[in-house]
């Protein structure tokens with residue numbers, strides 16, 4: 001699952017409001033990056049992440065399935081019901097990529113907002129795996 005800067009900012013704001021930006025979450029995000037080799041050195045030459053699969057740090061973190069409310073989930077997660085009783089594995093988190101591309105075309109204003117956030121926060125990515133996106137923003141916000 002990849003996040004745009006806008007989705008990452010919305011998720012960070014939610015986590016901040018819920019007092020969830022704590023050392024436990026940071027460790028979980030860092031461990032995910034490390035376990036699944038999501039570090040920037042594994043970026044390809046076009047500075048986009050290879051389509052690696054990874055266990056989302058939120059999956060089964062505090063509760064079974066995904067704890068994020070629907071209104072804050074990344075768009076790519078909305079088609080996925082992580083609380084379905086037959087789903088036990090993180091591999092069931094997936095995106096309908098074609099639908100995502102179609103949705104993005106319908107909302108060109110988001111491209112403008114993403115670019116503004118990229119510039120303001122000095123981000124070098126357009127889309128990033130969830131843990132990387134959150135850690136990068138977390139770091140930038142702490143050092144702002």
Ligand code: SF4
Nearest residue numbers: 001056059066077093
């Ligand atoms: S649906 Fe899956 S990938 Fe999306 S935020 Fe929840 S646990 Fe993570």
